[in-house]
Amino acid sequence: MSSTNIYKRLLSLLPQAPITTARVMLVFDDGTAHVATFGGGEARVRNPLGIEVGQPVYVQDSAVIGEAPELLEVLIEL
Numbered sequence: 001m002s003s004t005n006i007y008k009r010l011l012s013l014l015p016q017a018p019i020t021t022a023r024v025m026l027v028f029d030d031g032t033a034h035v036a037t038f039g040g041g042e043a044r045v046r047n048p049l050g051i052e053v054g055q056p057v058y059v060q061d062s063a064v065i066g067e068a069p070e071l072l073e074v075l076i077e078l
Contacts, residue, residue: 017061021068024055035059038073 022035024047033047035057046063056068 019058019060019065022057022059024051024053024057024064027051027053033064035064 020037020039022037022043024033025036025042026034027047027050028034028044031047031050032044033051034042034044036042037059043059043062045059049064049066051057051064051067056070057064058066058068
């Protein structure tokens with residue numbers, strides 16, 4: 001008989017926070033960074049990886065979770 005962790009099953013039903021792409025604008029001494037998203041927003045987030053200024057990053061749940069690739073921005077107008 002296999003046991004099921006009901007709490008883990010419940011957590012799997014909850015929606016996950018979206019991952020956004022941003023660029024690090026400022027790095028602070030307290031381990032946070034000010035980032036600007038490519039959609040025009042700005043936020044102060046945790047920076048546990050110590051990513052430097054100017055680098056594109058992935059942000060989820062108010063924290064930098066990894067480096068993003070340096071890609072060209074393309075604007076398509078309809």
